[in-house]
Amino acid sequence: xxxxxxxxxxxxxxxxxxxxxxxxxxxxxxxxxxxxxxxxxxxxxxxxxxxxxxxxxxxxxxxxxxxxxxxxxxxxxxxxxxxxxxxxxxxxxxxxxxxxxxxxxxxxxxxxxxxxxxxxxxxxxxxxxxxxxxxxxxxxxxxxxxxxxxxxxxxxxxxxxxxxxxxxxxxxxxxxxxxxxxxxxxxxxxxxxxxxxxxxxxxxxxxxxxxxxxxxxxxxxxxxxxxxxxxxxxxxxxxxxxxxxxxxxxxxxxxxxxxxxxxxxxxxxxxxxxxxxxxxxxxxxxxxxxxxxxxxxxxxxxxxxxxxxxxxxxxxxxxxxxxxxxxxxxxxxxxxxxxxxxxxxxxxxxxxxxxxxxxxxxxxxxxxxxxxxxxxxxxxxxxxxxxxxxxxxxxxxxxxxxxxxxxxxxxxxxxxxxxxxxxxxxxxxxxxxxxxxxxxxxxxxxxxxxxxxxxxxxxxxxxxxxxxxxxx
Amino acid sequence: xxxxxxxxxxxxxxxxxxxxxxxxxxxxxxxxxxxxxxxxxxxxxxxxxxxxxxxxxxxxxxxxxxxxxxxxxxxxxxxxxxxxxxxxxxxxxxxxxxxxxxxxxxxxxxxxxxxxxxxxxxxxxxxxxxxxxxxxxxxxxxxxxxxxxxxxxxxxxxxxxxxxxxxxxxxxxxxxxxxxxxxxxxxxxx
Numbered sequence: 260x261x262x263x264x265x266x267x268x269x270x271x272x273x274x275x276x277x278x279x280x281x282x283x284x285x286x287x288x289x290x291x292x293x294x295x296x297x298x299x300x301x302x303x304x305x306x307x308x309x310x311x312x313x314x315x316x317x318x319x320x321x322x323x324x325x326x327x328x329x330x331x332x333x334x335x336x337x338x339x340x341x342x343x344x345x346x347x348x349x350x351x352x353x354x355x356x357x358x359x360x361x362x363x364x365x366x367x368x369x370x371x372x373x374x375x376x377x378x379x380x381x382x383x384x385x386x387x388x389x390x391x392x393x394x395x396x397x398x399x400x401x402x403x404x405x406x407x408x409x410x411x412x413x414x415x416x417x418x419x420x421x422x423x424x425x426x427x428x429x430x431x432x433x434x435x436x437x438x439x440x441x442x443x444x445x446x447x448x449x450x451x452x453x454x455x456x457x458x459x460x461x462x463x464x465x466x467x468x469x470x471x472x473x474x475x476x477x478x479x480x481x482x483x484x485x486x487x488x489x490x491x492x493x494x495x496x497x498x499x500x501x502x503x504x505x506x507x508x509x510x511x512x513x514x515x516x517x518x519x520x521x522x523x524x525x526x527x528x529x530x531x532x533x534x535x536x537x538x539x540x541x542x543x544x545x546x547x548x549x550x551x552x553x554x555x556x557x558x559x560x561x562x563x564x565x566x567x568x569x570x571x572x573x574x575x576x577x578x579x580x581x582x583x584x585x586x587x588x589x590x591x592x593x594x595x596x597x598x599x600x601x602x603x604x605x606x607x608x609x610x611x612x613x614x615x616x617x618x619x620x621x622x623x624x625x626x627x628x629x630x631x632x633x634x635x636x637x638x639x640x641x642x643x644x645x646x647x648x649x650x651x652x653x654x655x656x657x658x659x660x661x662x663x664x665x666x667x668x669x670x671x672x673x674x675x676x677x678x679x680x681x682x683x684x685x686x687x688x689x690x691x692x693x694x695x696x697x698x699x700x701x702x703x704x705x706x707x708x709x710x711x712x713x714x715x716x717x718x719x720x721x722x723x724x725x726x727x728x729x730x731x
Numbered sequence: 732x733x734x735x736x737x738x739x740x741x742x743x744x745x746x747x748x749x750x751x752x753x754x755x756x757x758x759x760x761x762x763x764x765x766x767x768x769x770x771x772x773x774x775x776x777x778x779x780x781x782x783x784x785x786x787x788x789x790x791x792x793x794x795x796x797x798x799x800x801x802x803x804x805x806x807x808x809x810x811x812x813x814x815x816x817x818x819x820x821x822x823x824x825x826x827x828x829x830x831x832x833x834x835x836x837x838x839x840x841x842x843x844x845x846x847x848x849x850x851x852x853x854x855x856x857x858x859x860x861x862x863x864x865x866x867x868x869x870x871x872x873x874x875x876x877x878x879x880x881x882x883x884x885x886x887x888x889x890x891x892x893x894x895x896x897x898x899x900x901x902x903x904x905x906x907x908x909x910x911x912x913x914x915x916x917x918x919x920x921x
Binding site for chain 1: 746776811890
């Protein structure tokens, strides 16, 4: 029988199949760990006298509570408070006690958990990958079944390398056509979420398909899969292809030599069969997608940047959201004054994102009164960006060039916006207070964020580039 | 864990759709390394003003909310982050059940592991519960029913999670008993 990619991944990982009474026992190939959602799980193991079953299939980093400023001359990090430091120290102790590899601050491989997994070649097609973090969906870009779990489940995987799972439904998101110049993967995924709604994917695993997806780079595919959870889907998948294999070849943990050839041969089978049936399908034409921006308090409330804020038609939750955001139905967002621009997060902190932002900011200055934070997703990216000189572009413009961390996406490390402030952010959540209590977040791609940085207002970056071309 | 069978409680209502886990517990309260006392921060940004004083017009600060163990909220409750701190905070606040027309996947899974029953009901009954804010409801997990006044509905809970709740068991125990199968799987796929 024809199978979807999800079904193939599901079947490969069944330790015990599901029954009416019992969920399936699913084997997990890789668990990623960070400081926020792991301490209580380690405590469960300690309380029960259990070990981590497969320390070699468990990899830790620190990213949420870590400062985005470097240590001082004595090597002391500027933690936001004692709790943040204690949480980071706890992770160090736990990894030491349970024998888990930790990519700690200052180390060559530290970074946002969903950035370093792929970078190190830990994320591979066909794997099941979990992390106590909802943006684990990122890794699905490689054809891995990857999803976020709670801390109780983190403990389950630590102790047994397995999870109890009910089989998800499948949702095919088909993207025909091709993204137009000036339109990014972030715009694509915001358009998808705007179409399916913030809970359109609940209970489903999304597979992104079609020529517009095939044309994306690996980094762009990660941006797309990253935000699957913002449409309610725990996981997003893209079938692996030559783009995937080229990205992975030679990475530290990727197979080598004969094992590589065998792996690629196997990975090529990880596609949905031609006549496979999905529980649901939606269709979008990438030709028609424009640069997107959110106007409300969930990522489904997104419009083309040239459109007007839709009429809430009296719907109470939407009225509340528009009021919180300080936007008016029927009005354009273009020209709205901006206080802060954040370029970073597991959605948009990779090299191609930084290059896209730098292209807009090159030779320009940050507008008066605007604070701009550029936070690379990993040490590797930071170093590479500096080799390319991107940091000069940001620093010369007047932006802050920070250390790898989640930073202002989740505002746990002291990087945050103030109540009432307007931020254009390349992160993934515009929830009330997400970037700081009372703050207003407008989600967009790196070019749109950079355009807001240099103009001080919400701006269609395409018009900016036209101006630039016209004056050459 | 305590077995979860049936209980009665008045409701408290939050008629807002898409309440995300950042609202249930803002990220700045996630720097803890244990689970204790998170109820103090439940809905912190809706509950307290800039000076940390309770906002009198927020429902969870009202007398009506005191002792309420059932939260009736708008559609797609618990969307967003995977933080289990969200159900920890709600349970610590005193809730034993949350009711909505839909509940986000990760939140639902987390809630079920912490003795917080996620109940999905149809729109008609949901509207009725919203109108009957503060009324007593009877929730019976053995019968899978929720009753408010003369009106009753059945609800569905994943069968194994329900079994664990009814018997006060936790799922890790079951996984630990699957060691032989896990080992066989590892050997087959090594």
